Amino acid sequence: MQRPLDVLGAAVEKKILVKTKDGDTISGTLxxxxxxxxxxxxxxxxxxxxxxxxxxxxxxxxNIVYISPEK
Amino acid sequence: MQRPLDVLGAAVEKKILVKTKDGDTISGTLxxxxxxxxxxxxxxxxxxxxxxxxxxxxxxxxNIVYISPEK
Amino acid sequence: MQRPLDVLGAAVEKKILVKTKDGDTISGTLxxxxxxxxxxxxxxxxxxxxxxxxxxxxxxxxNIVYISPEK
Amino acid sequence: MQRPLDVLGAAVEKKILVKTKDGDTISGTLxxxxxxxxxxxxxxxxxxxxxxxxxxxxxxxxNIVYISPEK
Amino acid sequence: MQRPLDVLGAAVEKKILVKTKDGDTISGTLxxxxxxxxxxxxxxxxxxxxxxxxxxxxxxxxNIVYISPEK
Amino acid sequence: MQRPLDVLGAAVEKKILVKTKDGDTISGTLxxxxxxxxxxxxxxxxxxxxxxxxxxxxxxxxNIVYISPEK
Amino acid sequence: MQRPLDVLGAAVEKKILVKTKDGDTISGTLxxxxxxxxxxxxxxxxxxxxxxxxxxxxxxxxNIVYISPEK
Structure with missing residues (x-):
């Protein structure tokens, strides 16, 4: 059974986008x-x-709305 | 007895719409x-x-207001 | 003794209105x-x-402010 | 010793005003x-x-700021 | 050792000002x-x-920001 | 090992500034x-x-964002 | 295994930037x-x-959105 946080487990050392509650979008390597x-x-x-x-x-x-690994 | 999260259980691998607290609407496959x-x-x-x-x-x-499976 | 959530217990399979924190009003069958x-x-x-x-x-x-069963 | 919720205990079956966090004022019988x-x-x-x-x-x-029994 | 809520303990039956998160200022007897x-x-x-x-x-x-006993 | 709340422990009986979430700045003796x-x-x-x-x-x-002892 | 708060552990006695939820950016020595x-x-x-x-x-x-050690 998969869990939502597996998205993050698979993205360590990869680039992700983070959208924060105050509207910022932050990119970086997880x-x-x-x-x-x-x-x-x-x-x-x-x-x-x-x-x-x-x-x-x-x-x-x-304070995070969503996190998306880069494609 | 049904529970609200059964909506999600029945929607795995299907398309859903997610409305977030900051007003975004995000579609995708659950x-x-x-x-x-x-x-x-x-x-x-x-x-x-x-x-x-x-x-x-x-x-x-x-940060989610509601989730609706696509019809 | 009655409890506030009895309002919902009595409204299953009936129409309700839901007012959300971000101002949406959503109607539907509970x-x-x-x-x-x-x-x-x-x-x-x-x-x-x-x-x-x-x-x-x-x-x-x-994210819900109030829920009102339809009359 | 009195407690704040005693205000509600004394107001059952009486009219109250409820001010919500999103600015609505709702009156009704508790x-x-x-x-x-x-x-x-x-x-x-x-x-x-x-x-x-x-x-x-x-x-x-x-989502309630204050509740006031009617006088 | 004093604690912050001692401010309230000393103000029972006295007039206080309450500032709420949505900007209201409410006065009354605690x-x-x-x-x-x-x-x-x-x-x-x-x-x-x-x-x-x-x-x-x-x-x-x-939903309270601060409470101040009247002088 | 120091802890963040030590800032407050060292400021008792001294003047501090408090910035609240709704934008007020309040000064006073802690x-x-x-x-x-x-x-x-x-x-x-x-x-x-x-x-x-x-x-x-x-x-x-x-409802407090930060607290700063006066210099 | 690294943890997110290790960012702070490595930044003690160093300069950091703190972005707060109400939009302030505060710099200082952690x-x-x-x-x-x-x-x-x-x-x-x-x-x-x-x-x-x-x-x-x-x-x-x-009330903190993110913390970034200075480079």
Missing amino acids: KAFDSHINVWLDDAKVLGDKEMNIGKVLIRGD | KAFDSHINVWLDDAKVLGDKEMNIGKVLIRGD | KAFDSHINVWLDDAKVLGDKEMNIGKVLIRGD | KAFDSHINVWLDDAKVLGDKEMNIGKVLIRGD | KAFDSHINVWLDDAKVLGDKEMNIGKVLIRGD | KAFDSHINVWLDDAKVLGDKEMNIGKVLIRGD | KAFDSHINVWLDDAKVLGDKEMNIGKVLIRGD
Whole structure:
């Protein structure tokens, strides 16, 4: 039986997109996650009109709407 | 006795629509869900004026307003 | 002694209106509910200027403001 | 020693006003409540410019700001 | 050792101001409170341009920003 | 090992600034706090265009964004 | 196996950026954090048009969107 968090298990060391509750979209390489869906990204960028490189970042799970591995 | 999450149990491998708290509507094929209503979709699209193909996606349950299987 | 959720117990297989936190009003036939006030509706419609038939739907309890059985 | 929920205990079968987090004011006769402050009203109306009779209603406690028994 | 809720313990039967999350300021006489900071006020008024006497009121703790006893 | 709440332990009887979720900045003398970061201030003021002296105040922890002891 | 909070463990005594739910970006030196992602910063500044030095600050974890160590 598959579980939703298997999406993250299969995406470690791969690029993902994270949409946050306040509307930011952040891309980066998934390094680690936990059961709260807290995620650690490397080489992260906040996308948008003013793209911002933020490098390593910890995003709090309960402020995340969705996470999508890059194709 | 039926339970609300039976809607999801019957929709695995079928197309569903997910309305999120920040107003996005996301369509895709339901692959898995859990008791927090976290869902994993494949072939997902964020609908709207600028439709966006996001492929595989994990949507956090507590940011979901409703989920509707396609007819 | 009566409890608030008895309103739902008496409304199974009947039409109800659900007002969600993001302002949508959804009507439909109540099929099932649980203690989190998650509800499953059949023949559901999102009411408003652009009425939208969504058929079967699972609405997450913590995004519900109120539920009213039709008279 | 009195407790805040005694306000509700004394108001059963009486008219109350409920202010919800999304700004609605709903009046009605209190039929039942629980420790989450979920309330069941009969003969309920959503007050405002467009008064709307909704009859029986279950209002979710965590979307309630305050409840005031009518004088 | 003092605790924050001692502010409420010392204010029972006195006038307090309650600021709610949706911006209302409510004054009244504190009758009772609990560990969730649910409060029961008597002779309550919603302050502002249109002052509104609401008499007895139960305000839900998790929708309260701050509570200040009158000087 | 230091912990974040040590910031508060060292600030008792000193002036602090509290930024709340609804955008208010409140200054005052910290009298007590608990593990939920509920705080009790004396001689408190809501800062801004219309500074308002509120004296003693209990601020609910989960509506606090940050707390900064004055330098 | 790495965990998301290892990002913080490696950043103690280093400069970090904190984005809060109400849109503030705060920079400072990380002194301590806990499992709720509450953080204590020293030499903190609220960035933006009106940069504001706030010195020592405790930021509540559940109002944090992301935390990024400076490169």
